[in-house]
Amino acid sequence: MPLDIDRFAKRASPLQRWDPRIKLFTLGIFVFSVALLKTLPIACIALALAISILRLSNLPYDFVASSVKWVIFFLLPFFIIMPLSYPGEAAFYVIGLPFAWEGLQLATLIFIKAVAIILTTFSMFGTSRFDVSMIALQHLKCPKILVQMLLFTYRYTFVFIDEMRRMQVAMRARGFVMKSDLNTMQVMGNFVGTLLVRSFERSERVYKAMLSKGYQGELHSMVRFKSERQDFIKSALVLTTAIIMLSLDFSGLFLPAKQGWF
Amino acid sequence: MSKNTPAIETSQLFFTYPDGHAVLKSITCTIRAGEKVALIGPNGAGKSTFMSLLNGVELPTNGQVHINGTRVEKASLIEIRRKIGIVFQDPDDQLFCPTVYDDVAFGPLNLGLPRDEVDQRVQESLALVGLEGFDERSSYHLSFGERKRLALATVLSYRPEILVFDEPSTNMDPLNRRKLINWLKSSDKTILLCTHDLDIALEVCDRCILLTDGKIVADDAASRILHNRQLLEENNLELPLALMTHELLNNILKNQDDLDEDHRFIIGNFLHAHRHVHGADGEVHFHVHAHDDLNPTHTHHDHDHQGGSSENR
Amino acid sequence: MSKNTPAIETSQLFFTYPDGHAVLKSITCTIRAGEKVALIGPNGAGKSTFMSLLNGVELPTNGQVHINGTRVEKASLIEIRRKIGIVFQDPDDQLFCPTVYDDVAFGPLNLGLPRDEVDQRVQESLALVGLEGFDERSSYHLSFGERKRLALATVLSYRPEILVFDEPSTNMDPLNRRKLINWLKSSDKTILLCTHDLDIALEVCDRCILLTDGKIVADDAASRILHNRQLLEENNLELPLALMTHELLNNILKNQDDLDEDHRFIIGNFLHAHRHVHGADGEVHFHVHAHDDLNPTHTHHDHDHQGGSSENR
């Protein structure tokens, strides 16, 4: 799972060149409209669109795949649970449980939409540096305090994963082997506790260092945004497609997978 | 700031950590503007704790700190922190931005400087610590010594009047250590340098404060404290390495039985005259002792001999 | 283990970090059991990275590492880690227990030793690094130098056959540095010492490997590499301070115009004979160069002169 989603933010592509503010806004709307879809054919079109946007973004294939893998892993159970538990007409029985085609259809819809959305997320956040995306969010009227906390959290996350990994290494380097016994539980308990306390104190010290350099509650940045005509053209294209998709979906041309709208 | 205003002034400073550890016990000292002072002392003496009181990162349990005449307290912190810059001992405490560039730009941006000035300062500071071209790297993917140097750059770009360094030279390779020394020597800021590298203290500082167990044990000219073997050893320290070689040569001389008396005398005189030797790159400085009995006329006077370092340059 | 089994053997080692940074480029070297080897090189040379490959903290991108003949790979890690102990550069990477005692006891407990043996080892290791009586303190409430020493103790209590130290002496006060040096000298284990403190390398190690930019640039007797000013300076390093004083004295001598020729000759001879001086506490060692042209009979031979350090002891 790549934590540094912005690892390839510097590759040249139409998405990397897109003004981050407009990019986030546009693709954000796109994501929401995908989430609202309820017919399979349109969902497939949405997935195709998401894939083409991702292709445009020039992100390496396996970088994206490593994340999508997890989404698939989380969603696979639906393919079993949904058909077997769908309240409706059973097409046939599997070891005594009723199997409904509608259930399978619903599971497929969920799956396709989820993949389309995660792929688009990659296009959104994988194509600008993370802090730039965050500052763009701030320009989109996201509260400052939230943006700063997001940035801090993102930063500390690497520190911890590193620290955790290195602490683990240090444990193993001194002969620790994980077993399922009380001792292991106790060591792990101490491990988590220590990690927590250290994290706290580390963050206090980092904060003090920031104060020492004149931090007063606002992050200033060298980043400057500028939007050109092209940025808006890209945005208009995506938004129009989203609207067409949604209206086709609602038009009743296709059979919606039942999803219990209220 | 005139030479007479105290840049840093502490009176009767006490500090106890929340866990009940009493670390500083009545520290009173004054550092004047433009002075370069070394703070030395064994591990756990309280040096780092003392530094964190200077810009209000911690507030004293008792006693007062004044920076350029302003008392360090909640209300004055913002002002204080513009004046004093601290490079902490642990680089990981001070690097928190996604890239090296952002980390160095952080301080100047907080000062509200225009972008091109920020950019210029960043490039200058990075060059100073030998990290040119590292702009776009992540701070947390650097080697320890590189992080250490980066931490230094983040404070240098801030350009405060008073600079406080906690063990700046550790983990630096000798060339970068040498660059740092040269910068420290050439700087005209007020500098407080906390270090176990007594050779740096000897080269850079004119004054030396020896802290042990939370108390000031000695506060005198650097050359006097750093030559005082007994004082240093009583406080878990050692002569600077440069001086130690010197002393060893003296001992060898004393114990070399096959040497004739005249020769011993000549060599002894030579060594004695150059007891306080500083090694700079391709440059030779040496000081004759204040209380030098061989050359009494040279009292309180430093010599600079240019000695261009021979062969390999 | 016989003197002839390679304790550490690497062949054609390449390592690239996930972010694409190629750090090690074909490192091939062999360290025999009982050798004391210094690994030196500028910041970012890849020293720490190299060490992390030795016990499988990272696995090489290409090439192999063998420890006592066993290849380092996923399957052999548990065995490997009983043999080799690494003290990392950053003390915070290795302290993870609530108290100092627990941290030092962690390794021996994992070896399945009986409690009283564990206890004895803990006390011994703590005494070695001068942290007696710190048992019940929290590791993260220590000063940086104390943490550094604690990290050392946690590995010493484990007593592996091969010891790897990454910058062990940084942030230690001079007395503890001296204790460490003495321990290193007296130990009969295989030791790999990575350091910028070339004076330690000079005192402790017989062999020295110079790494620059991920490649081995020189691998030779420590005295030969550490005296080679040109080689060192080409690689961002500097002569050890002890030698530098020495060289400076030579330069002073050369440039002191008021000295008569005889005296110059006598002093010069003396300095030349004792070019390689080691400063230990109260003890004087000095080596005459292997390729010393003054005393050709002394080739490949070390002298130990006992010189009891005068006044202040």
Add this chain to the structure above:
Amino acid sequence: MHISDGILSAPVLTAGFIGTVALAAYTLRQLDLDDIPKVSVITSVFFVASLIHVPIGPSSVHLILGGLVGVVLGMRAFPAIMLGIILQTILFGHGGVTVIGVNTMMLGGGGLVAYGVWQLRHRFNIKKKEMLFGGLAGASAIFFSGIVLALALVTTGEEFIATAGYTLIAHIPVIIIEALIVGACAAFLAKVKPDALAGQLPTSAAPAVEPTTDSRNEKPPR
């Protein structure tokens, strides 16, 4: 524990966002500038925890630690968990952009419930109460989250009723693991760094501090 994109209906998603914004607005007001690093750190602990997989039988679950966040941050747990979820969404597509609201209600609400349970410890005067109430807090956080999850599924459509049931059952081992871990952590923090815990009374922190030579002669407060 996350609901994925594309499952829930628009009204449920909307309700999730409205609830989240309201609660976030309320809890963020209690946030002081000096809290930012602490909250951010715990958020990243929460975020990182979701990468730790604990083996149970043939499969494994990942830690959630919503309860721990509550025990450490109190009311500030809510914005912290919200941020953690946003990051999980952005960085590896756990859940999804549209379900940030529901997921935050589910897990962040669990954090608040855990805080409520944690505060109950002041009413009791027993040994090891930090461990006990920490454990209870950890368990109740997951329990609450499970209920919200089930409710969200059920209100979306009756075809999800069975799924909701299975999900609840699947959470029983998670509840046990979280209770153990949060309990142990709370006890650890109470011993080592009591001021890190939320809602700690000044007096209850004092005896946990080791008596020093200076304070030994003083009478303990009250």
